[in-house]
Amino acid sequence: MRCVSTVIIGAGQSGLAFSHELTARSIDHVVLERAEVANSWKAERWDSLRLLTPNWQTRFSDYAYNGPDPDGYMSMKEVASFLKDYAAYCSAPVETNTQVLSVTAADFEYLVKTTNGDWLCQSVVLASGACNKSNIPGIANEFPNSVSNIGLHQYKNPEQLEDGGVLVVGAAASGAQIAKEVQTSGRQVTMSVGEHVRVPRTYRGRDICWWMVATGLMDTPYTEVDDINRARKVASLQLMGSDDRADIDINSLRALGINIVGRLQGLRESQALFSGALKNHCALADLKMNRLLGTIDEWVNERELNSEFDPVHRFHDTKIDANTPLQFDLSSNDIKTVIWATGYKPDYSWLHLPVLDRKGTICHDGGIVSNMSGLYVMGLPFMRKRKSSYIDGASGDAADLAHHLASNLKRKAA
Amino acid sequence: MTNTQATAIVDNGVNVEAILGAREALDATPEAAQFKWRVSSDWVNGTHTTTKINKFFGLGEEQDRGKEFAVDMDHPEVFASEDNAPTPVEVVLSGLAGCLSAGVATIAQNREIQLRSVRATIEGDMDLQGILGIDEDVRNGFGAIRVKFDIDADASDEDINALVAQSQKRSAVFDILTNPTNVFVEVN
Numbered sequence: 001m002r003c004v005s006t007v008i009i010g011a012g013q014s015g016l017a018f019s020h021e022l023t024a025r026s027i028d029h030v031v032l033e034r035a036e037v038a039n040s041w042k043a044e045r046w047d048s049l050r051l052l053t054p055n056w057q058t059r060f061s062d063y064a065y066n067g068p069d070p071d072g073y074m075s076m077k078e079v080a081s082f083l084k085d086y087a088a089y090c091s092a093p094v095e096t097n098t099q100v101l102s103v104t105a106a107d108f109e110y111l112v113k114t115t116n117g118d119w120l121c122q123s124v125v126l127a128s129g130a131c132n133k134s135n136i137p138g139i140a141n142e143f144p145n146s147v148s149n150i151g152l153h154q155y156k157n158p159e160q161l162e163d164g165g166v167l168v169v170g171a172a173a174s175g176a177q178i179a180k181e182v183q184t185s186g187r188q189v190t191m192s193v194g195e196h197v198r199v200p201r202t203y204r205g206r207d208i209c210w211w212m213v214a215t216g217l218m219d220t221p222y223t224e225v226d227d228i229n230r231a232r233k234v235a236s237l238q239l240m241g242s243d244d245r246a247d248i249d250i251n252s253l254r255a256l257g258i259n260i261v262g263r264l265q266g267l268r269e270s271q272a273l274f275s276g277a278l279k280n281h282c283a284l285a286d287l288k289m290n291r292l293l294g295t296i297d298e299w300v301n302e303r304e305l306n307s308e309f310d311p312v313h314r315f316h317d318t319k320i321d322a323n324t325p326l327q328f329d330l331s332s333n334d335i336k337t338v339i340w341a342t343g344y345k346p347d348y349s350w351l352h353l354p355v356l357d358r359k360g361t362i363c364h365d366g367g368i369v370s371n372m373s374g375l376y377v378m379g380l381p382f383m384r385k386r387k388s389s390y391i392d393g394a395s396g397d398a399a400d401l402a403h404h405l406a407s408n409l410k411r412k413a414a
Numbered sequence: 415m416t417n418t419q420a421t422a423i424v425d426n427g428v429n430v431e432a433i434l435g436a437r438e439a440l441d442a443t444p445e446a447a448q449f450k451w452r453v454s455s456d457w458v459n460g461t462h463t464t465t466k467i468n469k470f471f472g473l474g475e476e477q478d479r480g481k482e483f484a485v486d487m488d489h490p491e492v493f494a495s496e497d498n499a500p501t502p503v504e505v506v507l508s509g510l511a512g513c514l515s516a517g518v519a520t521i522a523q524n525r526e527i528q529l530r531s532v533r534a535t536i537e538g539d540m541d542l543q544g545i546l547g548i549d550e551d552v553r554n555g556f557g558a559i560r561v562k563f564d565i566d567a568d569a570s571d572e573d574i575n576a577l578v579a580q581s582q583k584r585s586a587v588f589d590i591l592t593n594p595t596n597v598f599v600e601v602n
Contacts, residue, residue, distance in 0.1 A: 195583075262592075265593045265594055266593075266594045268594075273593075273594050275592050275593050276591065276592035276593070277582065277588065277589075277592040277593070280579055280582040280583065280588075283575070283579045284579045284580075284583060287572070287575060287576050287579055290572065291572075291576075322558070358444070
């Protein structure tokens with residue numbers, strides 16, 4: 001058994017940023033990584049995925065992308081290599097190929113059992129990410145055996161799919177991107193669309209991420225949001241990182257020949273049933289997008305910067321076919337595959353502490369885990385700020401929480 | 415928006431504090447959020463049926479209003495009926511109007527928007543070849559439902575559209591009509 005002040009679980013952007021902050025405070029720690037640095041990015045995403053955020057936004061407090069294409073979007077391989085370089089830059093004490101088996105509390109301390117021995121520590125940082133498992137709804141089990149269910153962790157590229165029709169469930173970044181590439185591969189895609197967050201890739205000549213940073217939206221603190229629990233559940237922005245910086249929205253997907261249907265609500269034998277609320281789900285997305293664009297325009301007007309940007313404009317509302325089918329026969333439409341682009345969820349199966357609510361969500365206040373002194377979490381959506389789950393959010397959150405952790409250690413020592 | 419109204423206290427007759435309080439309480443005690451709504455009906459004659467509505471279950475116990483409502487339904491004369499009351503499908507459309515309008519009023523109160531009038535005009539398309547069993551490919555129920563709102567309020571068109579969109583998002587009857595529900599019918 002080894003002793004250390006702090007164990008950080010996970011060597012992605014969150015764990016590495018936290019390690020950097022602890023090193024700066026001379027707090028001894030170790031970063032446990034089940035595989036290699038940036039494993040989720042490298043091994044658990046689809047092949048064509050690129051970051052949704054531009055390269056200039058791929059940055060830590062004192063370390064950033066400095067390549068030739070600041071407005072481009074990194075491939076997963078490039079993200080992994082960027083994080084590996086950052087780990088070296090920070091001299092992060094990473095123990096690779098070390099899987100955590102359990103975390104338990106023992107007399108004001110934590111016992112972390114791993115495949116490479118055990119650690120006793122005073123604080124634990126859960127930096128294993130929010131995307132460990134595909135979030136697949138129970139209805140997947142009701143689909144007939146003739147249909148393969150594929151989660152986001154299994155999907156790599158269209159070539160792995162059987163020939164035939166594909167039902168993509170979900171219209172956030174993952175669903176929209178996968179629907180596009182599968183349709184382009186020659187398989188007819190039907191995409192089931194529930195609530196989603198529509199944003200244009202660029203607006204008035206700038207990347208939408210640039211606007212969200214400039215207007216301060218990315219820095220909105222969790223304490224200033226009306227309903228933080230709801231904000232933390234909002235789906236990812238309907239975006240894609242590509243060379244042509246094209247929008248990916250319901251209108252553009254429909255133009256590719258994708259069938260757009262409502263939220264998947266049920267299955268009766270081989271009939272998939274979709275919600276008739278599609279029009280409202282799209283109306284909500286259009287309204288929210290226009291509100292965001294209005295916020296941007298207001299910001300520009302207040303600063304009298306109109307001459308520096310392209311003129312104000314608005315995008316076409318989402319077009320919904322009045323005859324959108326509510327039922328869809330899987331066999332007569334030759335559906336061979338269902339891709340569940342219904343989000344990710346964290347895996348806390350090894351966390352043997354009473355910190356999860358009835359839905360399995362970790363209870364925390366800005367990353368400080370409730371009722372469990374010395375336990376912290378990182379990288380969750382809107383954890384401390386809107387950008388908390390972005391690479392760009394890791395340093396700030398790590399600094400705040402490391403400060404809290406350090407004073408906690410001092411108090412214990414006193 | 416008129417400036418004289420901007421500083422006035424918004425009152426749509428909705429107790430938002432009570433609703434927000436209930437939301438918080440039911441988040442902590444999900445079992446109390448389990449409600450059962452009930453109606454009982456008696457056939458009168460012909461296509462005329464009358465329903466009685468009073469008790470429901472909620473907040474962990476039986477709730478008694480201490481009074482009874484009646485909703486009657488019949489069919490019109492073009493169906494060779496006596497036309498004593500609206501058709502059941504019109505009552506369903508009334509339910510949608512009532513639910514969406516209650517939502518608009520509540521959300522407007524929460525967003526501090528004063529309403530002056532809210533009128534919903536609803537139309538449901540029905541092909542009678544379905545219920546008459548003429549064509550098996552035609553469904554019995556509505557082919558489509560269209561709701562048109564006329565809202566007079568101290569708010570921009572965009573804010574009013576957002577009210578109506580949010581009201582649909584949180585409406586029980588909208589959900590009932592747009593999504594399938596398992597229905598179990600038994601004979602005692």
